[in-house]
Amino acid sequence: MNESQRLSSLRSLHAVGAQRDATTDAAARLAAHLLDCPIALVTLVDEDIQWFKASIGMDDCSTPRDVSFCTHALGLTANDVMVVEDATQDSRFVDNPLVTGEPHIRFYVGALLTGSDGANYGTLCVIDSQPRPRPDDATLDRLRDLARLVVAELERARAERQRGEQLHMLSMIEGLSGVGHWRVDMVDQAVFWSDEVYKIHDVSPEAFTPDFGTATAFYPEAERKLLNENWQRTLKGAGPFELDMCIRRNDGVVRQVVSKGAAEFAPDGTPLAMFGVFQDVTDQRAAMDVLARSHARFKLLADNAADVIARVQLDGNSNYISPAVERLLGWKPLEMAGRTAESFIHPDDRGRLAETFAQMARGQGSATLEHRLIHRDGRAIWGETRMQLVRNEAGRPVETVVVIRDISRRKALEAQLEQARAEAEAAAAVKAEFLANMSHELRTPLTSIIGFTGLTLEQQLPDLARNYVGRVDNAGRALLCTVNDILDFSKLEAGQVAIRPEPTDIDALARSTLELFTPQAGAKDLDLDLDLATNQASIVADPDRLRQVLLNLIGNAVKFTNQGGVRVAVTWNGVDERLRVAVYDTGDGIAADKLDRLFRRFSQIDGSQTRSHAGTGLGLAICKGLVEAMGGSIGADSIEGQGSVFWFDIPASAAEQQIAAGATPMGGVDVEGLRVLVADDHPANRELARAFLSGMGSVVDDAVDGAEAVERAEFAAYDVILMDMRMPKMGGVEALRQIRAGSGPNRRTPILAYTADAAEGQEAGLSAQGFCGVVSKPVAAEALIRAVSQAVSDASGAVAA
Known part of the structure; x- marks a missing residue:
């Protein structure tokens, strides 16, 4: 050694x-x-x-x-x-x-x-x-x-x-494992229990001395008999025994235990001792029962779920695949053993799957991807795969829990929806083009009708002729209102209405709008009243849209009231910064069961009223759309036989600057001496523009289409060009491009778009194409003259800058 x-x-x-x-x-x-x-x-x-x-x-x-x-x-x-x-x-x-x-x-x-x-x-x-x-x-x-x-x-x-150390270690092991040991000397019948056995029985070595009788007394009678039978068989050499039994502890609590025993024999076969181990398995069995029930529920769920549930390692090999995979792909789980997930994926989608597994291996917690799977018969099936990362106790990624769902029907529906969307967009484009054409075709002749009847009414006419011309003017304006209602509602449906808030004098706007109905009210001997409850003269709102809503509400109130009057109440709340307008009338009122029809399109309360009071049935629907576009709400209250109130409220902040008061409609407008080129394929529209502008001192030339406009602009200098958008041979946009690209004197001349198209918010698009503004048909003299004056003023300012 x-x-x-x-x-x-x-x-x-x-x-x-x-x-x-x-x-x-x-x-x-x-x-x-x-x-x-x-x-x-x-x-x-x-x-x-x-x-x-x-x-x-x-x-x-x-x-x-x-x-x-x-x-x-x-x-x-x-x-x-x-x-x-x-x-x-x-x-x-x-x-x-x-x-x-x-x-x-x-x-x-x-x-x-x-x-x-x-x-x-x-x-x-x-x-x-x-x-x-x-x-x-x-x-x-x-x-x-x-x-x-x-x-x-x-x-x-x-x-x-060493024996003491071993006993101490054994005691520690017994305490940690919950397993005790026992021994019975068959010579003197002495019984030894380890500390853990005492603990399982809820007794102490100081207060309890075990012997065979007292030890077996903890068992129910049936199990005591079973223990004795196994005990005797073991002593006769039949080998060790193992029994699952119940004991009633010293504190009365029933526990499940496992007892294992074996015999020690002398050389002559005489039994010397019995020894064994003893364990309380109550909690263990309860946990196993919970686990078994959980496993059974999971198996029931996995076996019957429509989705495929799988455990997939990060290299693509599967640890478990639920039976639902056979319904999805035609393969049984056992048939898929040894094959990676990639082998069941469409070749074009395998790269995405491999990258997703790589991301999961780098620690990405979850992922969802849509891809195609290959069925056993070779066809492709769309699937949605949801992956959740599983980590081990050290926190390292080890596998993923995968749920695969068949989304073939959803994909088919999505494809149908996409096709329907494309068709709807195409239909919307056709509709928009139709509206633009209809707007052009209707408003162009209306421009001539309203313009020339207005000019005619300013002449010295016999009373009968004036009456006839007045009727023509009223009919034209009524037709224009109908056209405008239809086009405005179409714009609202298409989401093409633009709201342009600006400082607005709400007092002046409400008063001037109400005064427009003085002739109609006077003919019925109705009172028109304005009730202003606001100390804020100027608010931020869209004045044109406010006026349009007021015109509809006041017009309806006057139309359907035969005696009494109409009152307009305007209130502005400075705390909430909201404007509320209510129009009260003393008409016949509306039945409660018909109120919900008021703001529907093409809906009027009574067919007879439709005959006696002309209209499209779109007025209130347009009001509702405009108010909601401004962020507000609209409604009506009525008592049949006592009158009605139509109201709306919108958000409206206080304006920082006040609107200048006292300005005349044409104040500061001067077009005298300006040379203007009017390009339009309708002679009446050219003549109307000439009449409006010539009357204010302008010199007007005209062109019958875009090509002639380009030719004239190449040789003569103009201060403003008024360009129709839809003309034969060459439209307004192409004519503008050629004028700008040419070498003539009008390369920088302001060009106004003269259009009857219905598209809302077209100014921005036309401005991007090079137009300096828009003059809409049918045009009023004031609007045309002001647009020409503004275009020249803006061009002069740009040159000076």
């Missing part, structure tokens, strides 16, 4: 440096008495020190190893004895400080302490300060026997300590 092994065996004794004990001291005294020596020692030698486990005749507890006699004995064979008759005559010790100094060793006899594993721990030695002859063999044998007793005591102490 080498030195390292010897030292390891010595340390296992835990005796070096330990307290002395009576057994080794007694052995040392016997050795001193046996050889009649004054000093006797039990030594243990480690790397550097010779320790005294027992010491007779010396007070020291150790010496350095390099001066010890025992070190030399360690090299002897097991249980051998080293004898030194006179140290002064031995070359090994002649200079040893223990020889030349205290205790002046001369005579030494040391018997090796050899362990059961062959390791030499040290010696049992006797020492004298006088030289002595070698003892006889019988005496040396007795010294060896004493050395064996010392070793036996050292190893017994080691075994006892």
